[in-house]
Amino acid sequence: MGLTLALLALAIGTLVHLSRTMSWTSLHNSFADTSWSSMLIALGATVVSFTVLALYERYATQAVVPGRIPLGQSLAVGWMAHALSNTLGFHAFTGGAVRYRAYKARGLNAIDIGSIVTLVGISVGLGSGGLLAITMIIAPEDPWTHRVAGAIIAVALLATIWWLPAASGKKPFRHVTVPRIRRAWLAQQLVLGLIEATAAAIAFYILLPEGAVPSFTGLVPVLVIGVLIGIISHSPGGLGVFEATVLAALPSVPGEEVLAALVLYRLIYNLLPCAAAVLVFSWQYFLRKRLVNQPAPGEA
Numbered sequence: 001m002g003l004t005l006a007l008l009a010l011a012i013g014t015l016v017h018l019s020r021t022m023s024w025t026s027l028h029n030s031f032a033d034t035s036w037s038s039m040l041i042a043l044g045a046t047v048v049s050f051t052v053l054a055l056y057e058r059y060a061t062q063a064v065v066p067g068r069i070p071l072g073q074s075l076a077v078g079w080m081a082h083a084l085s086n087t088l089g090f091h092a093f094t095g096g097a098v099r100y101r102a103y104k105a106r107g108l109n110a111i112d113i114g115s116i117v118t119l120v121g122i123s124v125g126l127g128s129g130g131l132l133a134i135t136m137i138i139a140p141e142d143p144w145t146h147r148v149a150g151a152i153i154a155v156a157l158l159a160t161i162w163w164l165p166a167a168s169g170k171k172p173f174r175h176v177t178v179p180r181i182r183r184a185w186l187a188q189q190l191v192l193g194l195i196e197a198t199a200a201a202i203a204f205y206i207l208l209p210e211g212a213v214p215s216f217t218g219l220v221p222v223l224v225i226g227v228l229i230g231i232i233s234h235s236p237g238g239l240g241v242f243e244a245t246v247l248a249a250l251p252s253v254p255g256e257e258v259l260a261a262l263v264l265y266r267l268i269y270n271l272l273p274c275a276a277a278v279l280v281f282s283w284q285y286f287l288r289k290r291l292v293n294q295p296a297p298g299e300a
Contacts, residue, residue, distance in 0.1 A: 026254065030209075030260035031264075039264065046203050046268055048199040052127075052199070053078055053079065053082040054075040054082075055075070056120045056196075057078025061074045063180070063185060069106055080277040081095040084274060084278075089236040089238070089239075092117055095117060115179040118179060123189040126157060126190045126193045130197070131220055132221055132224045133153040133154040139221075146221075165181055201219065203269050204269070208257065213250065222250065
């Protein structure tokens with residue numbers, strides 16, 4: 001709790017400090033200068049990212065309860081769980097609630113759902129960690145210390161892929177049971193994760209003005225660290241914390257340009273999928289209520 005409050009206070013202080021140096025006219029111009037083609041590419045990257053996030057769900061349900069969840073349902077639940085938790089925060093609880101509501105009719109219990117959440121979390125972690133390691137190693141403008149750090153992260157990921165199957169079905173950490181998985185499954189999730197994390201990063205990168213950052217590979221560590229700090233802070237969707245981290249990490253880029261890209265990124269990557277998920281949930285609720293209130297055959 002103390003760490004959460006400290007991170008939120010630091011984020012608010014950073015945003016207030018940076019906002020004093022910004023020109024609202026320049027911010028308006030930054031929005032106006034963002035091309036429709038850039039926003040369409042960001043939207044396409046968002047679709048790719050959420051498609052892979054939905055695939056995580058499919059592979060996780062097949063690993064935990066093979067054949068019990070239809071393909072369409074697992075993909076839809078995966079998409080909605082991430083769309084809501086990415087915006088509302090508290091991923092394990094928000095996503096777990098979505099999954100429980102969807103899967104309880106299929107006979108899944110809390111342990112099954114917890115295992116699915118764990119596997120999806122492992123997939124997300126592998127993708128983000130893998131992309132972070134690769135970009136730190138190959139980024140041309142980074143010092144050698146960053147390359148060493150990237151190599152250490154890569155070794156840690158490979159060690160995790162080797163070790164996790166041995167821990168399957170056990171409790172290597174308190175209150176955490178690792179579902180039964182194979183190394184081939186983890187390697188597959190790593191590849192999918194690299195695609196998902198790259199697409200999510202592109203969705204932000206393309207919204208920055210051309211030449212704003214030296215390279216895509218140099219931006220990725222900033223985004224991954226921003227997301228991680230946002231998760232630790234427990235603020236809804238990392239709101240404020242993610243923005244403060246990115247703004248502070250890009251001091252050479254005009255703050256108005258970065259803030260405009262952040263706002264558009266939030267709209268495209270967070271709010272659009274979340275709004276769509278809310279509409280789908282509302283429609284499903286309406287249909288269920290209608291079926292419940294329908295008179296049984298023979299009744300009048």
